Amino acid sequence: MKLKINHKKIRKARELARMITRPVQEYIEEHTTISIERASLRLCGSSGATTNGEPIPNTITRDLSDKASKGLVKYYINALIQKKLNPDSLNQLIKDGFKLSSLPLVDFKQIQDKANQLVDTFASKIQGHNEYRRNKIDQYKNNENDPLLYVIVATGNVYEDVKQARAAAIEGSDIIAVIRSTVQSLLDYVPEGPTTEGFGGTYATQANFKIMREALDDVGKKENKYIRLVNYASGLCMPEIAVMGALERLDMMLSDSMYGVLFRDINMYRTFVDQHFSRMLHAYAEIVINTGEDNYLTTSNAYDKIHTVLASQFINERFALNSGMPRHLIGLGHAFEIDPSLKNGFLYELAHAQLVRDIFPEHPLKYMPPTKYMTGDIFKGYVMNSLFNFVGKLSSQKILLLGMLTEGIHTPFLQDRYLAIENAKYIINNICDLNDELVIKENGIIQKRANEVLDNTLAFLEKVSSLSLFNSIEEGLFAEIKRKKTHGKGFKGVLKKDVDYFNPFEQHMKKILNMD
Amino acid sequence: MKAYGDTLDDGKVQLSFTLPDKNNPKTKEAAKQYILQMGFSDCTISHTKTLSDGFTFFIAYATSSVDIDYDKVKAPPQLEFETMDFDSINLFIKEKIKRKVVVVGACTGTDAHHYGLERYPMIEAVNLGAQVSNAKLIDKAKEYNADCILVSQVVTQKKKHVENLTELIEILKADKLRDRYIVCIGGPGITHQLAVKLGFDAGFTKGCYAEDVATFIIKTIVQNK
Numbered sequence: 099m100k101l102k103i104n105h106k107k108i109r110k111a112r113e114l115a116r117m118i119t120r121p122v123q124e125y126i127e128e129h130t131t132i133s134i135e136r137a138s139l140r141l142c143g144s145s146g147a148t149t150n151g152e153p154i155p156n157t158i159t160r161d162l163s164d165k166a167s168k169g170l171v172k173y174y175i176n177a178l179i180q181k182k183l184n185p186d187s188l189n190q191l192i193k194d195g196f197k198l199s200s201l202p203l204v205d206f207k208q209i210q211d212k213a214n215q216l217v218d219t220f221a222s223k224i225q226g227h228n229e230y231r232r233n234k235i236d237q238y239k240n241n242e243n244d245p246l247l248y249v250i251v252a253t254g255n256v257y258e259d260v261k262q263a264r265a266a267a268i269e270g271s272d273i274i275a276v277i278r279s280t281v282q283s284l285l286d287y288v289p290e291g292p293t294t295e296g297f298g299g300t301y302a303t304q305a306n307f308k309i310m311r312e313a314l315d316d317v318g319k320k321e322n323k324y325i326r327l328v329n330y331a332s333g334l335c336m337p338e339i340a341v342m343g344a345l346e347r348l349d350m351m352l353s354d355s356m357y358g359v360l361f362r363d364i365n366m367y368r369t370f371v372d373q374h375f376s377r378m379l380h381a382y383a384e385i386v387i388n389t390g391e392d393n394y395l396t397t398s399n400a401y402d403k404i405h406t407v408l409a410s411q412f413i414n415e416r417f418a419l420n421s422g423m424p425r426h427l428i429g430l431g432h433a434f435e436i437d438p439s440l441k442n443g444f445l446y447e448l449a450h451a452q453l454v455r456d457i458f459p460e461h462p463l464k465y466m467p468p469t470k471y472m473t474g475d476i477f478k479g480y481v482m483n484s485l486f487n488f489v490g491k492l493s494s495q496k497i498l499l500l501g502m503l504t505e506g507i508h509t510p511f512l513q514d515r516y517l518a519i520e521n522a523k524y525i526i527n528n529i530c531d532l533n534d535e536l537v538i539k540e541n542g543i544i545q546k547r548a549n550e551v552l553d554n555t556l557a558f559l560e561k562v563s564s565l566s567l568f569n570s571i572e573e574g575l576f577a578e579i580k581r582k583k584t585h586g587k588g589f590k591g592v593l594k595k596d597v598d599y600f601n602p603f604e605q606h607m608k609k610i611l612n613m614d
Numbered sequence: 615m616k617a618y619g620d621t622l623d624d625g626k627v628q629l630s631f632t633l634p635d636k637n638n639p640k641t642k643e644a645a646k647q648y649i650l651q652m653g654f655s656d657c658t659i660s661h662t663k664t665l666s667d668g669f670t671f672f673i674a675y676a677t678s679s680v681d682i683d684y685d686k687v688k689a690p691p692q693l694e695f696e697t698m699d700f701d702s703i704n705l706f707i708k709e710k711i712k713r714k715v716v717v718v719g720a721c722t723g724t725d726a727h728h729y730g731l732e733r734y735p736m737i738e739a740v741n742l743g744a745q746v747s748n749a750k751l752i753d754k755a756k757e758y759n760a761d762c763i764l765v766s767q768v769v770t771q772k773k774k775h776v777e778n779l780t781e782l783i784e785i786l787k788a789d790k791l792r793d794r795y796i797v798c799i800g801g802p803g804i805t806h807q808l809a810v811k812l813g814f815d816a817g818f819t820k821g822c823y824a825e826d827v828a829t830f831i832i833k834t835i836v837q838n839k
Contacts, residue, residue, distance in 0.1 A: 265666035363743040398730065508803075513632045513671045516663065578732040579741055 099492070099536040101449075101548045103456050107556060111408075114559040115416040118567050123420055125367065126374045130599065132159050132591040133286070133368075134375045135170040137337035140345075141603045142174050142216050143185025145304070146193060147290035154189050155338070156287045161197050167593040169600040173198045175212045180204060213602035220603065221610075227347040228384045234324040241323045243272055245465070245490055245498040247522055248328070249515055252277035254296035256306045260313040265512055267317045267325045269519045273350065273497065275328035276310060278302045283333030283362045284587060288342070302329050302339055307346035326350055328388070331376055332358050334368070334588045340376035344383035350429065350497075351380055353387040355417045356410065359571060360579045361393055365586035366571055370417075377421035378607045384427065388497070389414040392433035392466040394577050400435035400470070401443075404450050405554035406576060407432050411454065412559065413567070415461075422611025425460040429497060433466035434486040438478075442543060444485055449547035451493035452538070465490045467501025476503040483518065487525040492533055498522060615682045625678045627654065632671050637664040645672045654678050690807040693816055698829045700734065707736035710836050714738045717831065718755045719764040720746035730824035731764075737828065748782040755795055762796040762831045767804060776812065783813035796834050800827065 136155035147153045159166060162173055177188055177198050192198070203209070235242075249271045251262040256276075263274045279296035292309060293301040300306060307329065314325040326349035331339040336353070343351050355373045358364035380387050391407040391414075398406075411430045418428045432454050436443040454463060467486045472479045483501035490498045500518040502510045510518075538544050562570040574580035608614055619626025629649065635641045642662055649657040654676035661673040698706065707715055717731055720742040731739035740758050742751065755763050765782065779799060786792040792813075799809050800818035809817025816830050 265669060268666040361743060398733070511632065512665050512669055513630065516665045516671060574732070579743075 099452070099533045099538060101452050101456050101538055101545060102540070103453075104549070104552065107552055108457055111412050111552075111556055111559055112416070114556070114563050115412040118413060118559065118563050119416045119420060122370050122417075122567055123374075126371050128595055129367070129371045130167065130169070130375075130593050130595050130601070131337070131368055131371050131588075132163075132166055132593070133335050133372055133588075134337045134601075135159055135166050136335075137341045137375065137379075138169070138171045138601055138603055139174055140338060140341045141220055142171055142178075143219075144174060144189055144192075145185075145290075146189045148193050151290065153287050153290050154192050157192055158198055161199050165199070167596045168598055169595075171213065171602060172203070172209055172600045173201075175209050175216070176203050177201055179208055179212055209600075210602075213600075217602050217606045221606065224344055224383050227344070231324070231347065231349065231384065234318075238318075238323050241321070243270070243523065243526060245495050245526070246272040246326070247519060248273035248275060248464070248497050248499045249518065250275045250277050250499075250510070252296070252299040252509065254279065254298075254300055255294040256292050256300055256309050257294065259300050259306075260310065262512065262515075263310060263313060263325075264317045266515055266519070267314065267321060267323070269516050270523055271325075271500070271515075271519055272323065273326040273328055274310070274314060275330075275350075275499075276300050276302070276306070278330050283330075283358065283364070286334045286588065286591070288335050288338050302342070304342040304346060307342055307348060311346050311348070328352070331380075332390070333362065334358075334364060334372075334591070336369075336372040336376045337379070340379040343385060344379050348385060350386040350388055351376075352390065353377055353380060354390040355414050356571070356576060357390040357393060359581050359586065360577050361390075363581065363586045365589035365592070366568060366581060366583060367592045368586070368588035371592060373417060374421050375604065377418050377423055378604070378611060378613075381418075381421055381423035381427060381611055382607045386427050386429045386462055387418060387423070388429045388464045389431045391431045392435070392469075395433050395435035396470050397577050397579075399437075400433075401437070401440065401446060404551050405558050407450075408454065408457070408551060408555040409558045409562065410576065411458065412555075413562075415458070422608065422613040425458075426462065428458075429462040429464045430454070430458055431464045431466060434468050434489060435470050438468070438471050438482055444489070445543050446547050447485075447489050448493060449544040450551060451489050451495065452544070453548040453551055455493050455495065462496035464497040464499060465493075465495035466499045467505070469501075469505055472501075472506035474507055476507070479503040479505060480517070480521070484521055484525060487522045488529065491526050491529055492536075494533055615684045616680065617678060625680070626675060627678050628673070628675055629654075630671070630673045632665060632669055634669055636668060637662060637670040641670050642672075645670075645674070649674055649676050653680065691810050693806045693818075693830065695829060695833055697826045699825060703825065703828045703832060704734055704736040706832055707734075711736075711832065715762070715828075715832060715835065716740070716758050716760045717762045717764050718742065718751065718758055718760040719766065720751045720754075731828060733824070734828060748778070748785055751782065752785060752789070752791065756791075760795060761835055762798060764827065765797075765799045767799055767801040779812050779814070787813075796831055796838075798827065798830070 136159055139155040139158055144155050148157060162170055180201055249266045251259045253259055259276055266274055277299035279301045280298040282301055289301050289303050292305045293303055310327055314327055318325040328350040329348055330352040332352055353376055358369040359366045391410050394403055394406045415428055434447050436447055468482045480503040486501055500522055502514045502518050504514045568583050571581050616623045616625040617627050633641055633645055645659060646657050657674055657676040659672055659674045663671045665671050714736055716738045718740045731737050742754055797814050798816045799814050804817045805819055806817040818827055
């Protein structure tokens with residue numbers, strides 16, 4: 099069941115995306131951020147926190163703030179060499195008050211040699227994870243659902259999350275995402291250690307990642323499945339969370355090039371520079387990224403604004419490709435958010451979903467359930483989710499974020515999640531090969547709608563291209579939200595790279611990802 | 615007044631819940647006892663399902679003998695008005711208010727959410743985004759000379775959201791600004807009754823859309839003139 103796609107128009111859209119991202123990419127190449135520097139320190143092995151909770155990478159960044167534009171890895175490595183310590187011991191020394199800035203630099207050759215060692219350590223760790231993951235996915239591929247069923251847990255307490263995640267895995271989900279504590283995207287540090295309190299979610303910390311990873315590997319063994327773990331890299335610490343995800347073998351990460359700017363009021367330069375480094379890490383660690391286009395539909399009329407979703411997908415795709423990411427890791431997002439009272443709304447949802455499927459054939463598309471029109475009427479909500487599951491399966495989406503019948507009321511009960519999984523499994527099985535059996539009527543409602551959306555998308559991309567992406571965001575073209583170029587959080591943390599900027603991890607990843 | 619299943623006064627209620635133990639006859643009996651101890655009778659467990667080891671889900675039907683004296687029931691305060699549509703709202707503002715209506719909105723301490731008020735040409739909607747402190751919200755309301763402050767509270771987690779909301783009203787009152795703005799809350803877990811109780815002018819539950827909020831704001835502005 100495919101749409102008739104105008105390939106010339108698709109090529110034009112991709113060309114426009116290239117033109118739109120080019121000036122941004124040029125800016126990105128010349129800049130780093132304090133979060134990228136902290137992330138790079140973490141890649142060297144810097145971790146832990148001082149007694150008042152400040153993470154060591156933040157301590158280092160504060161101490162060496164005037165050197166950040168040269169790349170802070172150099173100074174950390176310098177200390178490893180001069181103090182003859184391993185990273186754990188150096189971290190402890192810094193915790194006890196030692197300042198990296200107190201040491202003069204040794205000659206660069208020594209730093210380069212040590213850097214190579216650290217890069218090798220990092221490389222083998224990640225390659226090990228990648229191989230493990232590939233083997234497990236292959237081993238259990240007959241037990242996966244198609245689409246993969248994605249559910250969310252988040253109690254604020256990682257140990258409670260583990261219980262819910264285990265239950266969800268046993269009930270049949272393939273992917274577990276842990277929603278973060280809502281304040282986290284605006285924190286300019288990543289909290290240290292396991293956490294048992296959060297507001298609207300659980301903090302993303304490396305320790306929490308490790309705990310969940312272990313729990314899911316354990317339940318996966320019992321269920322003969324590889325359970326994928328998702329977290330959210332968005333926010334001021336995107337690169338650091340990307341590092342943690344890579345080190346702890348997460349499988350998917352939320353990573354959007356514009357979400358932070360539009361919906362969290364984070365400075366656009368900061369976001370664009372951070373997302374590039376983060377996505378290189380995701381690509382290197384074979385982590386699928388999910389993008390946040392669902393947000394355009396929850397904040398605006400889904401029928402009218404679907405073209406902004408498709409436009410954003412082209413832009414997100416281009417930024418991801420610019421980060422060396424292969425298409426099979428670019429899990430572009432979209433959602434089922436048309437007003438349920440709209441006549442033929444189902445046909446339009448199908449048109450939109452199939453259009454995205456046909457334009458991005460290799461991509462593990464993430465399809466998200468209705469939220470805007472979900473109310474306290476849980477029975478209606480359950481039916482809306484059923485239609486969503488039907489469209490998701492029929493249009494061959496890859497990742498199905500399951501709708502909860504109680505979306506309009508509270509965060510899911512265990513039973514809500516069970517009902518959602520049972521619903522999806524029933525529909526997926528019951529209509530399994532329907533996609534192969536149906537042909538879309540030529541010049542019918544669905545085909546016409548798809549054509550219209552593509553045309554609207556092209557017109558929109560032309561406008562963005564003529565204004566520039568930065569100006570387009572300022573003028574509120576995306577999600578009708580205006581964000582000024584130099585406003586928003588985190589702008590101070592964007593730094594122009596010095597001529598002698600050094601980041602061996604970035605160099606290594608660029609080489610392996612064939613970005614040179 | 616009793617619940618109505620298929621006959622007047624039959625008191626039939628549908629329930630579902632999860633018990634934290636294995637799916638076995640003992641847990642099923644516990645589910646029945648649980649329902650009976652809630653005051654129900656004639657309980658039938660229509661469906662039992664293992665959620666995972668240690669959790670079992672029940673769907674049940676039971677009879678309640680509770681009888682409400684309907685005559686004695688008093689309805690809490692309601693928002694009474696007829697929602698206008700997009701075009702009528704813009705026209706009303708042009709003709710009756712004769713300038714743009716300014717709404718400063720934020721999601722204090724919660725996830726991102728917004729109202730679609732940005733789409734109205736006669737409304738200047740300033741969306742401060744997520745995690746905005748009450749102090750900043752008030753500062754921006756002053757800066758933009760707002761008519762209305764709109765708080766979106768999507769997350770409801772224990773007492774925290776109520777504390778945040780009451781703090782906003784308290785600061786406004788302390789700064790003698792309470793009467794200068796129309797202050798509203800929107801989101802799941804909010805009812806108009808709760809909003810009024812906390813000192814707000816209106817509360818908009820899930821199921822209310824931009825037109826409802828806009829209609830209330832513009833009618834209140836004209837009323838207050």
